[in-house]
Amino acid sequence: MPLIPKTFFCKLLGCTWQHHVDDPKTVWTASKNMCELEQESGEEPRFFQRCVRCGIEREWDTKGA
Numbered sequence: 001m002p003l004i005p006k007t008f009f010c011k012l013l014g015c016t017w018q019h020h021v022d023d024p025k026t027v028w029t030a031s032k033n034m035c036e037l038e039q040e041s042g043e044e045p046r047f048f049q050r051c052v053r054c055g056i057e058r059e060w061d062t063k064g065a
């Protein structure tokens with residue numbers, strides 16, 4: 001195991017971002033029998049980026065990308 005923490009490279013070189021999308025539609029299908037959860041159907045998918053090294057997340061501005 002390397003002694004240098006992964007975050008060291010992030011501070012040095014910057015984070016390596018990878019795009020992710022959390023689609024709430026795929027989340028609540030497991031509980032489709034519960035009527036209350038239908039309220040969440042209008043929820044927008046969440047776009048975010050995650051660093052492949054340190055794993056921190058940040059919002060992904062789809063307009064700016």
Ligand SMILES: [Zn+2]
Pocket residue numbers: 007010014015016051052053054055056
């Ligand atoms: Zn990072």
